[in-house]
Amino acid sequence: MKLACEIYDFGAHAGSFEGYVYGHTKVDLKYLPRWAANLVHEYRSLPDDIRAEIQPGVDGTLGRAVRTLEPHLGVDHHVIGLLKEMIQWKLPDSPDDFTRMGQVQPGSYCELYDFAANAGAFEGYVYIPENADHAKLPRWVELLVKQWRALSPEVRAAIEPSTNLTLGRAFQSLKLCLDEDDGVIVSLKTILRGKLPASADDFIRH
Numbered sequence: 001m002k003l004a005c006e007i008y009d010f011g012a013h014a015g016s017f018e019g020y021v022y023g024h025t026k027v028d029l030k031y032l033p034r035w036a037a038n039l040v041h042e043y044r045s046l047p048d049d050i051r052a053e054i055q056p057g058v059d060g061t062l063g064r065a066v067r068t069l070e071p072h073l074g075v076d077h078h079v080i081g082l083l084k085e086m087i088q089w090k091l092p093d094s095p096d097d098f099t100r101m102g103q104v105q106p107g108s109y110c111e112l113y114d115f116a117a118n119a120g121a122f123e124g125y126v127y128i129p130e131n132a133d134h135a136k137l138p139r140w141v142e143l144l145v146k147q148w149r150a151l152s153p154e155v156r157a158a159i160e161p162s163t164n165l166t167l168g169r170a171f172q173s174l175k176l177c178l179d180e181d182d183g184v185i186v187s188l189k190t191i192l193r194g195k196l197p198a199s200a201d202d203f204i205r206h
Contacts, residue, residue: 005159007113008159009116014062019126025131058086058087062083066091067097069083107152112151122141123173137174165202167188169200174188
């Protein structure tokens with residue numbers, strides 16, 4: 001299950017990058033070069049056949065980030081170049097283009113990557129909760145719960161510590177502006193297990 005954890009971590013980090021830069025609202029540009037370089041390292045560390053399997057999802061996640069950043073950074077910016085190193089096919093038409101090539105098969109690494117990237121994007125999007133469109137959150141969390149439940153018990157157990165970090169930080173962000181009985185908070189709790197991060201900036205694995 002070590003490979004499942006590596007796929008999850010890469011997907012969540014890529015998704016968090018996409019979610020953080022979406023809308024280019026209060027983006028702290030100094031974080032992006034190292035973040036993008038770490039993504040390249042994680043991507044290249046995956047076996048070739050795994051990269052090929054999850055590539056349509058990667059193209060969507062990082063392609064949408066490119067579409068967000070290019071108008072602000074320019075096509076020749078270092079961060080854009082790093083992101084494009086991991087994109088193999090056509091870029092999405094916009095940051096809101098969620099079409100993808102191919103079908104996602106149950107039990108596949110694509111299914112795992114898609115959950116991880118979606119969880120990461122959620123975390124990045126709500127990192128500054130007052131900037132998030134809260135009308136999008138209930139349906140988004142509903143999809144995350146559905147994706148989580150579709151994973152096998154073995155995969156869920158393997159990635160649980162990382163999932164607790166990703167969605168636990170999102171949980172801590174949203175607690176600043178949502179009540180404990182809000183549907184989004186309640187739904188997130190159905191995924192979270194064990195000790196949660198202390199804050200949205202707690203990256204220590206418990």
